[in-house]
Amino acid sequence: MKSMKKSIVSILITAIMVLGLTGCQTSKGTSVADDVDKAYPDAVSVLEEGWNQMPEQFPASGGSFENAVDNAPGKVDVTNTDALTYTFLVPEEVQKDITDAASIMHMMNANTFTAVALHLNEMSTEDAATQIKEGFLNNQFMCGFPDKIKIASMGNYVVYAYGKTDNVDNFIKGIENLEHATVVADEIYQ
Numbered sequence: 684m685k686s687m688k689k690s691i692v693s694i695l696i697t698a699i700m701v702l703g704l705t706g707c708q709t710s711k712g713t714s715v716a717d718d719v720d721k722a723y724p725d726a727v728s729v730l731e732e733g734w735n736q737m738p739e740q741f742p743a744s745g746g747s748f749e750n751a752v753d754n755a756p757g758k759v760d761v762t763n764t765d766a767l768t769y770t771f772l773v774p775e776e777v778q779k780d781i782t783d784a785a786s787i788m789h790m791m792n793a794n795t796f797t798a799v800a801l802h803l804n805e806m807s808t809e810d811a812a813t814q815i816k817e818g819f820l821n822n823q824f825m826c827g828f829p830d831k832i833k834i835a836s837m838g839n840y841v842v843y844a845y846g847k848t849d850n851v852d853n854f855i856k857g858i859e860n861l862e863h864a865t866v867v868a869d870e871i872y873q
Contacts, residue, residue: 715863719838722862726785726800729840729858730756733798734787736857741850742790759784759799771799772822772845774814780806789846794829796846798854808836812867815843820870834868837861845872 713721723729727745734740734756746757747766759766761781767773770793771786783802789795803811812834819832832845833855842858844851858864 716838719840719863723837723840725758726783726802726840727756727758729800729837729842729861730785730787730798732861733842733844733854733857736860737850737853739853741796743787743796744790745785745787747786756785756787756798756800759786771797772815772819773799773801774818777801777803777806777811777814777841780804780811789850792827794824794827794846796844796850796854797829798842798844800840800842803839803841808839808841809867811841812836812843815841816868816870819843819845820872824872829872831871832868833866833870835859835864835866837864843868 730745740754743754744757745752745755747759747763747770749760749763750758759771761767761778761784764778767778767784768775773781780803781801782804784799786797786799788797801811815834816832829845830848831851832843833851834841834843835855835858836842837858842855844854855866859866
């Protein structure tokens with residue numbers, strides 16, 4: 684009888700622990716992507732984090748031509764395929780999946796510094812980063828060549844910067860400081 688009581692008590696304790704753990708999981712039951720989306724509800728807010736942590740800011744313009752913002756990141760119209768393709772080097776397959784975009788670039792020369800944040804719908808950030816990197820490395824630039832491209836992923840966001848090495852590294856360092864951000868590519872342009 685005593686051993687039966689111990690068994691019942693053990694089963695009850697185990698059941699309580701399992702229910703307690705289940706309760707914790709459902710209360711926290713959000714994914715990394717959900718957590719990032721709550722912290723950064725749009726692509727502009729992601730780029731602001733990197734831009735605001737730059738040790739030296741330079742004259743810059745954010746967004747696309749239709750809604751340019753001075754010295755801050757701005758929204759890019761995801762239906763403007765010309766801007767996405769030719770200004771921000773977003774591959775066509777990636778363009779089909781983005782739900783939000785933002786940019787900021789050096790006021791005098793985009794090849795000195797350009798940063799873009801893209802919020803993806805279903806495409807994995809790894810696939811998008813691979814396509815962005817390959818498109819960048821195969822691009823023929825005019826008016827000077829960027830030194831490098833660096834790409835980070837964070838939840839459903841892909842963030843990339845290209846241009847002068849110091850500008851790119853300093854910007855992405857600010858992105859790396861964000862929770863769940865990981866650098867997935869760091870390539871020299873040749």
